[in-house]
Amino acid sequence: MRQIIIFIVRNKNFLLFLLLFCFSLGITIHSHIFHRSTFINSANFISGGVYGTVTNISDYFSLKTYNNRLIDENIRLREELLKNGISEIDSTVTSSTDSTTNYVLHRAEVYKNSYKAPKNYLLINKGSHQGIKEDMGVITSGGIIGIVENTSANYAVVQSVLNTNSQINASLKNTNHFGTLSWNEKKDYRKVQLTDIPKQANIKIGDTIITGGMSSIFPKGILVGTVEKFTFNQSGNAYIIDVKLNNDMTNVGYVYIIENKDKNEIEQLLETTENE
Amino acid sequence: MNNAVLLQSVRFIVLVLLQVTLLNTINLSQYINPYLYILFIITFPISDKDNRLLFIFLSFLLGLSVDLFSDSGGAHAAASVLIGYLRKPYMRFSFGVSYQQQGQKIAQSPFSQRLIYISLMILTHHLTLFFIESFSFANMMYVIQKTLLSSILTLVLILFSISMFKKKQ
Numbered sequence: 001m002r003q004i005i006i007f008i009v010r011n012k013n014f015l016l017f018l019l020l021f022c023f024s025l026g027i028t029i030h031s032h033i034f035h036r037s038t039f040i041n042s043a044n045f046i047s048g049g050v051y052g053t054v055t056n057i058s059d060y061f062s063l064k065t066y067n068n069r070l071i072d073e074n075i076r077l078r079e080e081l082l083k084n085g086i087s088e089i090d091s092t093v094t095s096s097t098d099s100t101t102n103y104v105l106h107r108a109e110v111y112k113n114s115y116k117a118p119k120n121y122l123l124i125n126k127g128s129h130q131g132i133k134e135d136m137g138v139i140t141s142g143g144i145i146g147i148v149e150n151t152s153a154n155y156a157v158v159q160s161v162l163n164t165n166s167q168i169n170a171s172l173k174n175t176n177h178f179g180t181l182s183w184n185e186k187k188d189y190r191k192v193q194l195t196d197i198p199k200q201a202n203i204k205i206g207d208t209i210i211t212g213g214m215s216s217i218f219p220k221g222i223l224v225g226t227v228e229k230f231t232f233n234q235s236g237n238a239y240i241i242d243v244k245l246n247n248d249m250t251n252v253g254y255v256y257i258i259e260n261k262d263k264n265e266i267e268q269l270l271e272t273t274e275n276e
Numbered sequence: 277m278n279n280a281v282l283l284q285s286v287r288f289i290v291l292v293l294l295q296v297t298l299l300n301t302i303n304l305s306q307y308i309n310p311y312l313y314i315l316f317i318i319t320f321p322i323s324d325k326d327n328r329l330l331f332i333f334l335s336f337l338l339g340l341s342v343d344l345f346s347d348s349g350g351a352h353a354a355a356s357v358l359i360g361y362l363r364k365p366y367m368r369f370s371f372g373v374s375y376q377q378q379g380q381k382i383a384q385s386p387f388s389q390r391l392i393y394i395s396l397m398i399l400t401h402h403l404t405l406f407f408i409e410s411f412s413f414a415n416m417m418y419v420i421q422k423t424l425l426s427s428i429l430t431l432v433l434i435l436f437s438i439s440m441f442k443k444k445q
Contacts, residue, residue: 013328017361020336024357027343027350028408040343040350047296047345054297114346116306118410121347157347185410186418188306250303 042112042123043152051111051123066253073141103219106132106257111155115189115249120160122146124255127154135217137258142247143223144168144211145255162189162249170194170224170243171212177201178212179239181224187242189249191228194241201239203230209243216263284320288338291316296345307422310429313342314401315437317360318394328364335360348409355405359397366396394434398427 008015027040042048112123126132128151138145138158146166150157159166162183171178179196187193194209207227213220229242260266295313302309317335322328339356343349359366370393371385385393402423410419 013332013361016329016332017357020332020357021354021361024336024339024350024354025408028354028411029349031349032411040340042345042347044344050293050297050345112345114300116309117346117348118415119348123347186415 041150041157042121043127043150043155043157045152045154048111048123048125048152048155052125055109055111055125062251062253065251069141069253076141102261104259104261106130106259107254108132108156108257109254110252113160113250113252115160115162118164118185120162120189121149122158122160122252122255124156124158124257125154126257127151127156129153131259132156132257133259135263136260137218137222138255139218139222139258140247140252140255143225143245144218145247145249145252147217148257158255160249161192161245168218169212169214170209171220172197172201172203173208173210175201178214179241181209181243191242191244192225194243195233195238197239197241199232199237199239203227203239203241205229209241216260216266218258219260280321284316287316288334288341292338292341292345295342300346304429305425307425308429309426310433311402311405311426312430312433312437313338314356314359314397314430315434317356317363318397318434319438322363331363332357332360351405351408354408355401358404359401362400363397366393366400369393370396390438391435395427395431398430398434399423402427402430 031040042051106126108124108126110122111125112121114120114122122138122145124132124138132148132151134148134151136148138148144161146158146160146163147168148156149159161168161181164183164185166181166183168181169178170181177197177200179194181192181194183192197203205227209224209227211218211220211222211224223246225243225245225247227241228244230239232238233240291313295311299310299312316338320331320334322331336353336357339353340350342352342356346352370389372389403419406419406422406426
């Protein structure tokens with residue numbers, strides 16, 4: 001017993017170091033395995049408050065960019081209206097079969113954004129009190145941003161598309177072939193990778209990539225980016241496509257969060273089907 | 277004594293805030309991100325007689341505070357506690373065994389010795405940090421590239437900060 005105590009006292013520095021180092025590694029491993037329940041994340045009142053103060057100040061420097069983005073989006077929406085003809089914006093057209101009515105958009109401001117780490121996250125200023133839940137899709141006028149991963153009362157952490165854990169269903173706009181969108185940290189933050197598109201698909205550089213609508217997170221047709229380069233995988237039966245993101249991930253500003261009202265129903269249905 | 281505690285607390289908070297609000301948002305290249313907050317660990321006044329337990333714990337707390345803001349799990353905490361522990365052997369290696377007796381401060385030591393000590397601390401911290409962040413052996417080259425490029429910028433910032441706050445004799 002005495003020996004043990006002497007050993008502990010003599011090596012107390014090393015033991016404390018070892019304990020804290022293992023604890024840190026533990027948190028990291030925990031956050032990699034159970035990525036839903038990390039207890040050290042930026043959705044808390046301290047970091048939320050600090051980032052909120054900073055954003056309030058830095059917003060003034062980006063006002064022009066945000067305004068231009070809004071005008072661009074308005075122009076696009078107005079053009080769409082004119083194309084469809086004013087007569088169609090009529091209450092009689094909105095029937096119960098219209099699937100787009102199942103989605104509700106919430107707005108939020110980005111308080112923190114990262115794009116240089118292998119696992120990038122955004123912090124937004126809306127949380128469970130404002131109706132934000134896990135697994136909601138996050139977009140801007142320019143396309144997809146990511147998926148809500150953790151929420152606190154007033155903040156939420158969003159897993160960016162620039163995250164090595166990210167897996168999003170995406171498809172080609174022209175041909176409807178779909179694949180999985182992921183990110184390789186060695187490539188830069190302007191590009192994501194689309195895999196599993198079968199080689200039968202006819203791909204050209206510059207083709208548009210949109211979300212596939214195979215999950216209940218994103219509706220079909222949200223812009224992702226354009227094809228920049230493509231190669232084949234090892235077995236040669238599927239493409240590996242470098243997609244240039246339409247969004248500038250380094251400057252996000254304001255985002256929309258998509259709530260799918262039918263999500264519970266869809267998930268329940270899938271669950272019962274699988275159990276049978 | 278109280279004055280010193282207050283000074284170190286202020287430095288702790290200022291460095292963490294500076295790191296998470298300003299330095300983490302610099303967009304030079306995807307390879308380059310300076311981590312100035314380890315200046316706290318590099319210049320913390322501590323001698324052999326003092327209790328190193330508190331210092332190791334403070335290093336851990338510093339890293340954990342940065343983690344809290346940057347959604348990086350425990351990567352910063354692990355890297356910081358490692359250099360907190362390795363500080364003593366590194367100081368011995370760079371300043372010689374007799375560094376304690378002379379009671380010198382880092383700002384007054386010869387430049388070459390200072391450079392070796394600071395570079396060792398930065399390289400160890402950055403390599404550990406990027407390696408844990410990456411969480412795999414597959415991207416070894418990328419991690420090393422990132423370590424070297426970021427270390428250069430951190431080194432410049434730390435040397436600049438030390439010379440800026442050097443006390444005039």
